Amino acid sequence: MNDARTDIEVERKWLLHRLPEGLLDESLPVRSARIQILQGYLPPVSPDDPAWRAAKMATEHDVPTVGRIRAVESEAGNRYFHTLKAGSGLVRHEFEREISEAAFQAAWPSTLGRRLEKTRWRLHEEGVCWEIDRFVGLDVILVEAEIPSVEAAASLELPAWLKPVVDREVTDEDRFTNAEMAFRSDLGLGDVGRGGSPPESR
DSSP states (O other): OOOEEEEEEEEEEEEESSOOTTTTTTOSSSOEEEEEEEEEEOOOOOTTSHHHHHHHTOOTTSOOOSSEEEEEEETTEEEEEEEEEEOOTTEEEEEEEEEOHHHHHHHGGGGTTOEEEEEEEEEEETTEEEEEEEETTSSOEEEEEEOSOHHHHHTOOOOTTTGGGEEEEOTTOGGGSHHHHHHOGGGTOTTTTTTOOOOOOO
16 A cells, blocks of 8 residues: 555645745745646545545556555656645645555546646645645636644734735635636636646656
């Protein structure tokens, strides 16, 4: 059985009107790690569904049939993940496992018309992970904060380097979830990746 992560995810999200000053030239007061993400969506599933329980017992070679698949490209190479999420807003259920490239490639055709591509910058500051996503083909930039508890979420303050570029908080706006952006054509990215190929290992 492959290493996997099962969590209650606590996360707040904001819409930005531009990238923070100093992010691209790495002059921010906190260090950032940049990765490229290609992800596609299979049918959704809830935690009480047998498919959710089956995924928790799957190996890295088992081909996903529900949830989200993701290819992550970084300086260290490519990695592939299968993720199940349920719920909305501040608190959600999440299960994630790493899968093989072959399993990702086998599942990828089933995500046609439900794909996203984005650049992500990950920054850690005072125990909070800030993830800034700029989407390919969409005039949308989001930042998510992964927070250890609901109590910590209530008192969370935006760092000084982020405040000037925040438009508004969108934690409770479902249209700004990645899944909704992949499915909804009115956001302009319903068919990103149509006809394209996922990254291959280098």
